[in-house]
Amino acid sequence: MDIAQTLADLGMGTAVVTFIISMVPIVELRGAIPIGVALGLPVWQATLISIVGNILPAPFIIAFIRVAMDWMSTKARWMQKFVAWLEAKGTGKKAERVRQCEFWGLVLFVAIPLPGTGAWTGSLVAALLDVRMKRALPAIILGVLIAAVIISLAITGVISLLV
16 A cells, blocks of 8 residues: 555556556456555546456457467576466466356456456466457456456445455
8 A cells, every 4th residue: 555655646646556556466456446445536436447457458468478478488497487387377276167167257257356366367367278359358357347346345335355
C-alpha cells in the first residue's frame, strides 16, 4: 500500500496506479480493487479500472508465452529453471482440472480469488494446454468479471471471504 500511495503522491493518478497494479501478476485485481478504494476511488471505479487492467495482458500471454519461454530456456540456466517452474505451474493439478472442463474450468480457475489463480495464471494454463484464443479469452474475461464482483462485494462488506 505504501508503494501505491507513493506513486499516487508522485503525480501518478490513483486511477493509473490502480490500473497498473491490476496488471501485475499475483496481485491482479484482487489487490488492485482494495488498493484503489484505499487510495480514494469509489468501489465501482476501482472495479472497472481493475477489470480492464487485469484483462489487458491476457491475449498477449496466451499468444506469446510459449515463444518467450522457448527464448528464455536458451539464454541462461536460471531462466531454464524459471521456465520449468512456469511449465509446472501451468500444467499442474489445477491445470488438470481446467483441462477436464476446458471453458468452465478456466472460468472457475480465474474467478476464484485465491493465490495462484487469476488472469495471468489462467492465460498461462490456456497457452500450455493449447486452448485456442477464441475459447480461452472469453473464459478468462468471464472469470475476471466474477472475481471482480466477489472482491467488490467483499470490500463493501456484503460478503465475507474469511468465514
